[in-house]
Amino acid sequence: MRALAPLVLAAAVLAPGLTRAELENEVKAAYLYRFLSYLEWPPPDLDGDGSPFVIGVVGADDVYEALREIVQGRSAQGRAIEVRRLKEGDDTLGVHMVFVGRAAAGSLGKMASRKAIVVGEVEGALERGAAINLVRTADHVRFEVAPQVAERKGVRISSRMLSVAARVETGAP
Amino acid sequence: MRVLVLLATMALLAASRARDLGDLSLEQLSNVTVSSVSGRSEPLSHALGSVYVISADDIRRSGATSLPEALRLAPNLQVARTGNDGWAITARGFNGPFANKLLVLQDGRSLYTPTFAGVFWDAQDLPLENIDRIEVISGPGGVLWGANAVNGVINIVTKSSDDTRDLLVTGGIGDEESRVVAQFGGDVSHGTYRAYAMTTSLDDSPHDRLQGGFRTELGTPRDRITLQGDLYESGDLHGGNVNLLWTRNIADRDTLRVQAYYDATSRSQQHLDTVDLTVDHVLGARGPHGILWGAELRRARDNIDNDPATFSFLPETKVLNSWAAYLQDEVAFGKAFVGTFGARVDSNEYTGAEFLPSIRFGWHPDGEHLVWAAASRAIRAPARFDRELFLPGAPPFLLAGGPEFQSEVFYVYELGYRGQPSEALSFAVTGYYDDLDRQRSIAPGAAGATVENDLEGHQWGVEAWGSYRVLESWRLYAGYDYLDRTLRVRPGAVDLQPGSSIGSDPKQWAKVRSALDIGKRLELDLMLRYYDRLENIDVPSYVAVDGRLGWNVLRRLELSVYVRNIFDDAHVEWSPGEELGRSYFVKALIRF
Numbered sequence: 118m119r120a121l122a123p124l125v126l127a128a129a130v131l132a133p134g135l136t137r138a139e140l141e142n143e144v145k146a147a148y149l150y151r152f153l154s155y156l157e158w159p160p161p162d163l164d165g166d167g168s169p170f171v172i173g174v175v176g177a178d179d180v181y182e183a184l185r186e187i188v189q190g191r192s193a194q195g196r197a198i199e200v201r202r203l204k205e206g207d208d209t210l211g212v213h214m215v216f217v218g219r220a221a222a223g224s225l226g227k228m229a230s231r232k233a234i235v236v237g238e239v240e241g242a243l244e245r246g247a248a249i250n251l252v253r254t255a256d257h258v259r260f261e262v263a264p265q266v267a268e269r270k271g272v273r274i275s276s277r278m279l280s281v282a283a284r285v286e287t288g289a290p
Numbered sequence: 291m292r293v294l295v296l297l298a299t300m301a302l303l304a305a306s307r308a309r310d311l312g313d314l315s316l317e318q319l320s321n322v323t324v325s326s327v328s329g330r331s332e333p334l335s336h337a338l339g340s341v342y343v344i345s346a347d348d349i350r351r352s353g354a355t356s357l358p359e360a361l362r363l364a365p366n367l368q369v370a371r372t373g374n375d376g377w378a379i380t381a382r383g384f385n386g387p388f389a390n391k392l393l394v395l396q397d398g399r400s401l402y403t404p405t406f407a408g409v410f411w412d413a414q415d416l417p418l419e420n421i422d423r424i425e426v427i428s429g430p431g432g433v434l435w436g437a438n439a440v441n442g443v444i445n446i447v448t449k450s451s452d453d454t455r456d457l458l459v460t461g462g463i464g465d466e467e468s469r470v471v472a473q474f475g476g477d478v479s480h481g482t483y484r485a486y487a488m489t490t491s492l493d494d495s496p497h498d499r500l501q502g503g504f505r506t507e508l509g510t511p512r513d514r515i516t517l518q519g520d521l522y523e524s525g526d527l528h529g530g531n532v533n534l535l536w537t538r539n540i541a542d543r544d545t546l547r548v549q550a551y552y553d554a555t556s557r558s559q560q561h562l563d564t565v566d567l568t569v570d571h572v573l574g575a576r577g578p579h580g581i582l583w584g585a586e587l588r589r590a591r592d593n594i595d596n597d598p599a600t601f602s603f604l605p606e607t608k609v610l611n612s613w614a615a616y617l618q619d620e621v622a623f624g625k626a627f628v629g630t631f632g633a634r635v636d637s638n639e640y641t642g643a644e645f646l647p648s649i650r651f652g653w654h655p656d657g658e659h660l661v662w663a664a665a666s667r668a669i670r671a672p673a674r675f676d677r678e679l680f681l682p683g684a685p686p687f688l689l690a691g692g693p694e695f696q697s698e699v700f701y702v703y704e705l706g707y708r709g710q711p712s713e714a715l716s717f718a719v720t721g722y723y724d725d726l727d728r729q730r731s732i733a734p735g736a737a738g739a740t741v742e743n744d745l746e747g748h749q750w751g752v753e754a755w756g757s758y759r760v761l762e763s764w765r766l767y768a769g770y771d772y773l774d775r776t777l778r779v780r781p782g783a784v785d786l787q788p789g790s791s792i793g794s795d796p797k798q799w800a801k802v803r804s805a806l807d808i809g810k811r812l813e814l815d816l817m818l819r820y821y822d823r824l825e826n827i828d829v830p831s832y833v834a835v836d837g838r839l840g841w842n843v844l845r846r847l848e849l850s851v852y853v854r855n856i857f858d859d860a861h862v863e864w865s866p867g868e869e870l871g872r873s874y875f876v877k878a879l880i881r882f
Contacts, residue, residue: 144322147311151319154455167845187312195845195881259320277452280480280510281316 139179144258145251146183149216149236152249153193155278156234158213159271169197173212173233175205176221184216209233217247234272243286248272252283259283313422315452317514321539338630338650338662339431340706340720340753342366344424346449351805351815353838353852355462355469355875358411360418361444362819365755365769365801366428370821372864374466374494377411381428381442382722382751383773384793387864391440391670393431397448397518399533399551403562404590404610405603407438407673413527413555415501416520417471417486419458419879422449428753429722430668430702432646433632436586436614437671440700448518451475451482451505458486462877464852467492481508481515490524497525512539529555545572559595564588580620588612592674602683603674604691610639610674628652640672641697659709666704669697676730676741689732692741701725717756724749729777730792731785744783745792749775763807770800789826794864796822796831813840821863832861834870848879 153170163170170193174181181202188198201212205224209215215233217225222239229235229246237247248267251260261284264274279285314322344363354360358377362369368385370378380389390407393400396416401409424446431439454475461470468491475484483506491498503520519532533551540546546569553564570584590610596602618632630650637643648666672695681689706720729745755769773795779785799821806814815838823831835857840850852875855861860869 140322143311144319147314147319148316150312151314151316155316183311191312192845197845257320257322275477276479277477277482278316281320283320 141253141258142177142179143183143187145177145216145238146180146187148251148258148260149180149184149214150187150191150193150198152214152236152278153198155275156214156267157273157275163196163213167196169199170194170214171199171201171212173201173203173207173209173215175203175207175215175217175224175228177216177218177238178202180216180218217242229266232270234267234270248274254283261286313453315450317452318450338628338652338664338706340366340428340704340718340722342426342428342718342755344426346422349418349421349424351813351838351840352817353815353836353850353875353877354418355464355467355852357414357416357418357446360421360424361426362801362817363803364424364426365767366426366442366753366771367444368771368795368799368821370863371868371870373868374492375412376864378794378864379409379411380793381426382724382753383749383775383795384441385795386790386793388675389793390673390675391438392442392444393435393439394444394446395435396446397516397533398535398549398568399531399553400564400566402438403555404673405560405562405592405594406675407670410555410557413522413529413557415488415490415499415522416446416448416503417458417460417473417488419460419471420448420454420473420484420486422447422453428720429664429704430648430666430700432636432666432668433616433618433634433648434582434584436616436634436636436646437638437644437669437697440668440670440698448505451484451507454484454505455482457882458879460877460879462875464873464875465493466873467875478506478508480510481506483507495524497527499524499527513537514539526558527556529553543573547571559597561593562590564590578622581618582620583615583617585615586613594674596683598683600681600683602680603678604680605678608639608674608678612636612638626653626655628654636669636671638671638697640677640695644669644671644697658711660707662704662706662708664702664704664706666702668700668702670700671697679741680738685737687738690735690738690740695730695741696728696743698729698743699727701727714759715756717754719752719754721752722750726775726777730787731779731783732787733784734786739786742783744780744785745777746780747775747777749773765805767803767805768801770798772798794824794827794829796824798822811842813838813842815840824864827864828866829862829864832858832863834858834861846881850877850879851875852877 149172185200188200205221209231212233215228216236217228219239225237225242225245225247235247236249238251242250243261243263249260249262251258260282262274262282263286267274342364348363349360352363358379361367361379366381368380372378372387376387378385378387378389380392384391388406388408394402394409401414403410427443431443435443458473471488473484473486485504487502489498489500501522505518508515514537516535521530531551531553535549538546549568551566555562566588568586573581593607594603596606614634614636616634620630622628633647635643636646646667650664652660652662654660676692676695678691680687680691702724704720704722708718710716726747728743731742731744732739733742733744751773753771757765757767759765802818804816808814818835820833823829834855836854837856838850838852842848854873855871860871862869
């Protein structure tokens, strides 16, 4: 399938003015948006009235900015999406998913004890209570998941998402 | 490779890059290369060509009810409606209902008919809601797509089944047509699927069209299988296809793709079967090089039911074998320069192996501006229409197919600029000059006139388009094209064909579009197009305006009214007598 402009291979390398870090952050933000379609929250965390999803971002301003751009005009499972910039120690009441950036990795453990699904971006984040971790391989951003951590918060991760995950933490000791 | 395309798309719309990433599936995201591929610390980029991308949202907001109508959105395409379901579409001229210098693909499957090297637009349909985007490339794309990608390539990319895991019902009715689509999708083990059914009824057509199809995607980030297919029927017209793509991601750097498809299509007097196998291999970072190579095999069997009174194709049944091999290297020269060198050997049933090289250079002093230049050799290979068509269908012939007809040859030189001077404004300008050689002509002969290659000449043109965000809720788009062609008969030769059989092109055309959000729930879109007159078929110039008002009643329910030709009672786009007037279409769409 040559779904690729001949001309375009040149473009394949990278989009303009895009530094590595920028693209990495944007891909991470896109993941956060995508995950919403593959997670099932129980009522009343997500009630039937079409109230919006709330994603909190702490310690990652670039991801926050990119995510705000991505969710504009978009919805997930028929719900609007709200993005909140949080500070370490902020209340996460009503937040469905919180991204804990590298700069705030110290608060992973504290966040993990709360209701929201925690997404990390540092090595070992799953072991520190995150349900999802975005990991940078040599060239790509992949994700690993700990379905049991999510389940303890009543959230089911779809099998589809598990099949794409780079690693599924089984929780066995 | 779709990811690469998306990245390229992003290159065109740098400001909305992050937004576009939101369209990617989980697999696609996991395949986005976030390193600088060749180890270069600074980014390189840019599609070194004239590419316009029609997005899913553009199509939705346009109100278009058919694929050809959606193509009106591309500023670099000439689109004329020749009748109720007939269309003449091309880029860079030589337009006609049998336009033969444009290649059209849907998910890698050629929609083109080797009988006349063009597209039967009336046979092509799909739920427009399933289109992810349409990439419109004006100019030659021979290295990747081969012969016949002369003036452009239209690449229709449908959505991943990952993105249609819901129930969709949409129906619309108007004074010219009605359409109903029902679709559902969901998860299967290790993948997703969707299945749809649709019916279309055109007022002027005695037959309703019925169509159904499916798509499924399975696998892991390493190996991915996409299988899709469609079946359709509308009176004499019926057909189907099945299309399999296997993608392997090698060591997070290279991609190997194998695609095979089968397509059968029948209409009164014709039956065509096509089998195609393509393999390509993208080698990511190799120092400053990024390499793509591939090969393609195709076998088509075309059967025409000859009619002695009107026309015959001789022989009646023809098997057309073709093969191709191609190689492209993209090389970085320092931080701001990039070159793309590609070549394809393309072999067809009639003229054997043809050589299609292309060289492209780009200079991007910063992320906001790109200047590019390209030189390519393109050909339009002979079709049955050139070699084997006889009029009438029995001797004595007035026109006899040209056994010596060779490929039409084009040397194309392009210079382009693309930039985004501010966050709200982006635009692109391309100039081109085509040296035209061995163009189709009709020469007198002993046993009737015959098809020869006795025309030559040149054409040049300018394509320009841009978009401006006036307000967060209001965006304007504009495009303008100019085209000038000179053809002459080779010294000592004679051409009997009317100019209109080469093509009928306006000297210039322009398109303007306004997309306005009124509050959170209303959308108002207006699309104006102007085409200069078509001199050789006596079609006067015209301005037509289409408009759509959309109301997102609830998150799951959308209602819209679409009006074509708001301000005129009648205008002709192609055939004198085939007048197009005001018409409306009311539509409801529900998703669960």
